[in-house]
Amino acid sequence: MQDKYETKLRVRGYRMTPQREMIIAALTSSDHHITAEEIFASLHERTRALNIATVYRTLDLLVEEGLVCRTDLGGDRVYYAPLRHGPHIHLVCRHCGQVIEADYSQIAPLKKRLQEQYDFAADLKHVSFFGICETCQSTEQVEN
Amino acid sequence: MQDKYETKLRVRGYRMTPQREMIIAALTSSDHHITAEEIFASLHERTRALNIATVYRTLDLLVEEGLVCRTDLGGDRVYYAPLRHGPHIHLVCRHCGQVIEADYSQIAPLKKRLQEQYDFAADLKHVSFFGICETCQSTEQVEN
């Protein structure tokens, strides 16, 4: 699985290093969105051969090469995820922080309408929407 | 126009100060989204009786009181705008930075669908979508 990433990077002229291998492994083994800091923390407890700056640089590289998706899930940290699932929507609960992944087909009509009516080519492939999830709706009052 | 803001704040027990007046005036007179730094800069060139920290604190207050909308338009700064228009969508061009305001009705169906299918109450009142605007589409290649 990580092999694909490594092969692509090699083919494109990048070098493969233990650090990059670790980071890719951490990314692909996590099935959720993950921050640079989380990747660093999970790896750093085993080996000291990794620096947080390298994590950021590698993530930037992976995003630029289109192998990883960078997502804003609110808050101050940026999240990363492998692209394997393809486009999807993030439904981020403001109360419990849970992230539900909704089907991309949900916004296809919207994308079409924005193009037609505003001539705007919206990139909705990894959009995040904020709100309140089912569980928290029953607990909290909905301010909507 | 600003009077409404000031009245509401007074009624809710807040004090009215020259600084808050200035900030509210700057916000309401700007018909676009504006950053804290921009507000500060525009006011500070006339009077030294204003501090950037006060701008941030006042904006926080106005947002908490529901009088101003805080919006993430990508990039590292946060944008603010008076709520007068009511809910709307921001279409942010990644190329030229232009922000088109699209009608909220565009996403009403999406909101409904997310509620039905995922039991998720999405807050889409001031959503931003990133993409390429008409002008830039003809200039640039569309990576979509």
Added chain:
DNA sequence: TTTACTGCAAATAATTTGCAAAACT
């Protein structure tokens, strides 16, 4: 007079960067 509000300067905190040393190919 009371206590909210402001100014100032220092603190945060995620991310970035310069540069010399290390290590892929």
Added chain:
DNA sequence: AGTTTTGCAAATTATTTGCAGTAAA
């Protein structure tokens, strides 16, 4: 060997905060 990549530590930058002084009410 030659160039990319890394580690380290310092820089960046929007925003926040502690605190003492100022000013609404």
